[in-house]
Structures are given as structure tokens and as C-alpha cells.
Amino acid sequence: MSSTSENxxxxxxxxxxxxxxxxxxxxxxxxxxxxxxSKNWRYIWKLVTNLDFSDLDIIDLDTKSIHALNCFYEFVDRVLEHHKASQVNILRLRFPCGWFPHSCVSKWISDAVRLNVSELDIPIFPRGLVELPFDLFTLKSLKLLKLYVDGFRFDVDALKFPSSVNLPSLKTLDIYSFGKPPVNAFKLIHGCPLLENLSLTVSWCSDEQEFVFNIPTLKRLKLDTPDCSSVIKKVVFKGDIQATTQAQATSSVNTIQRRQPSMMQRLHNFSLVKCNAM
Structure with a gap:
């Protein structure tokens, strides 16, 4: 037997x-x-625990043809439908904004729930009210959730939400709210009792906003407020955050109220960020 065959x-x-x-x-x-x-390798792919569909060479994106996009949908469907792992660590998707139906995304998220996904990073195109599987909002295995639109975070207030949210294992949340008080955003935030890392973008606010973060477990907070500098009046922190570093704020926040005197000294990696409109 040759050396190659032995290997x-x-x-x-x-x-x-x-x-x-x-x-x-x-x-x-x-x-x-x-x-x-080989025969031994035929079904191994059904057991992988990281499913990364962010490599867009799967289809010819230069053409953006319906056929190419359908091939992509069918590929993702096939992988998720036939997957046999009891738990998937990561499900990540990337594809062109606006070129996929909500029915596909909803189905893939249902598959992710079935596979007890730990980290879900998926884009959603905001065209009308979007209804995602409610099971997503009570998924015990979920530790990281990012909702994007082709590189931009998705407006969670365009989602149809269940009456309550309970994500007992979620530690990292990255979401976006556009043009209205972020009701769903805070419903989602308050449904994560172990939340440690929060990135919240709120843009194009029309009414005065006051943000109250009552998250005792929080270690890192990024509040991005493009185009809202004139209406964000107050950011309130409650709880005892166990970490150390300095905080910085920009002119987008007129008042920072600290309920605990040592809060800012113990807050780890906190920043309030104001970005110029593109």
C-alpha cells in the first residue's frame, strides 16, 4: 500500500x-x-456543529440570477433538513440584501431551533412586519443572537414578538431599532437574565428617549445613536456590574444618571457611540 493510501x-x-x-x-x-x-465520509457532514454559510462563492453573486439564488436556498435547505447533530454551536448566513423571502429565513430559524443552536447570526430584510418562529424567543440553548440586514442590523421593532421573551442562556445580543421607541428591543433585552454583552443601535428617533438598563450581569454595552443626538435625554444604569475599566460618552447623550456611585469605575468596555449619517 502506498504512503498516500496509508495516510x-x-x-x-x-x-x-x-x-x-x-x-x-x-x-x-x-x-x-x-x-x-469515500463511503466512510458520506454522512459525516450531517454531524458538524458549526454551519457557516457566509462564503458567498456558493453561488455566482455577480449575476444575482434567480437560478443562482434558488441554488443557494436549496443548498441551505438540504444541509439543515438532513442535519443530524443534537446541537449546533453556530449557524451563520450571509447573502445579498433583499434577495431572499421571509419564508426561507423563518424556515431556517425553525431548523436552528430544532438543532438547539447556540449562536445565531442571520440577516433579515425589513419589508413589512416580519414574523419569526416564536420558539426562537424561548430557546434555552441560545447564547448569541445577531439580526442583520446585509451588514446592517435589523429593526427588531419590525418583528412580530410573542407576549413574553425568555432566553435564559443568552449572553451576547446585537440588535437595531429604527425610527420609533425601541419597545421590542427592550422586551428582548429584559428577557435575557444572563446578558453580558449588548450592542444596541437606535437611529432616526422622533420622540425624546430615555434608556434604562437594569441588567445586573452586563459587562459590555455599546449604545449607538446615529441621528438621535437631539432626542436622547437620559441613560440610566441600575445594578452592580462586575468589571473594571473607564467609560466614555459622546454628545448624543445629555445626561448619564448613575444609580450606583461606583458604576462607571466597574463597568467593563462601555461606550456610547454617535455616528454621522452616511
Whole structure:
């Protein structure tokens, strides 16, 4: 037997758990392509724990053809429908803004819930009221949630929300609210009892805003307020944040009220950021 054959046999005979871990380090399209290597590799891709669809070479994006986009949808559908892992660590998708139906996104999120995903990073195009599976808002396994629109965060107040949110494991949340009081944003925030990292962007506010963050577990907060400098009047912190560093604020906030005297000294990596409109 040749040296090359021996090396192939050694790799193929590794435990399935180890092989699936190796494939989890690859983009989804490469992991799936290993199914043609041999009989032993045929179904390993169904066990990977990281599903990264952010490599847009899956389709020819230069053409933006309906056929190419349908191929992308079918690829994602096939991977998620046939996936056999009991839990997926990461589900990440990236594709052109405005070129995908909400029904696809809703289905993929339902698959993510079924697979007990830990980190969900997915874009949603804001065209009317969007209804996502309510199971997403009570998913016990979810630790990170990012809702984007082709590089921009999605307006969570364009989502149809359940009456209550309970994400008991969520530690990182990155969301966007546009043009109105961020009611859903704070409903989502307050449904995360272990939240440590929060990035909240609020833009094009028309009414005066007061933000109250009652999050005892919070370690990092980024509040981005483009185009809202004249209406954000107060940011209030409640609770005892266990961390150390300095805080900085910009002119977008007129008042910072501290309910605990040592809050700003213990707040880790806090920033209030005002960005110029593009």
C-alpha cells in the first residue's frame, strides 16, 4: 500500500466525532463536499456543529440570477433538513440584501431551533412586519443572537414578538431599532437574565428617549445613536456590574444618571457611540 493510501486510511479511520469536529472548522460547502471522498465520509457532514454559510462563492453573486439564488436556498435547505447533530454551536448566513423571502429565513430559524443552536447570526430584510418562529424567543440553548440586514442590523421593532421573551442562556445580543421607541428591543433585552454583552443601535428617533438598563450581569454595552443626538435625554444604569475599566460618552447623550456611585469605575468596555449619517 502506498504512503498516500496509508495516510488516507488513517484519516478516514478517525472517530466520527473527531472527523465532524474537523469539518466544523470549514465553511458548510466544503464540509458537504467531503461526502464524495469515500463511503466512510458520506454522512459525516450531517454531524458538524458549526454551519457557516457566509462564503458567498456558493453561488455566482455577480449575476444575482434567480437560478443562482434558488441554488443557494436549496443548498441551505438540504444541509439543515438532513442535519443530524443534537446541537449546533453556530449557524451563520450571509447573502445579498433583499434577495431572499421571509419564508426561507423563518424556515431556517425553525431548523436552528430544532438543532438547539447556540449562536445565531442571520440577516433579515425589513419589508413589512416580519414574523419569526416564536420558539426562537424561548430557546434555552441560545447564547448569541445577531439580526442583520446585509451588514446592517435589523429593526427588531419590525418583528412580530410573542407576549413574553425568555432566553435564559443568552449572553451576547446585537440588535437595531429604527425610527420609533425601541419597545421590542427592550422586551428582548429584559428577557435575557444572563446578558453580558449588548450592542444596541437606535437611529432616526422622533420622540425624546430615555434608556434604562437594569441588567445586573452586563459587562459590555455599546449604545449607538446615529441621528438621535437631539432626542436622547437620559441613560440610566441600575445594578452592580462586575468589571473594571473607564467609560466614555459622546454628545448624543445629555445626561448619564448613575444609580450606583461606583458604576462607571466597574463597568467593563462601555461606550456610547454617535455616528454621522452616511
Amino acid at each position: 488516507v486510511d488513517m484519516l478516514s479511520n478517525l472517530p466520527r466525532d473527531l472527523l465532524s469536529h474537523i469539518l466544523s472548522l470549514m465553511p458548510a460547502k466544503f464540509a458537504m463536499q467531503t461526502s464524495i471522498l
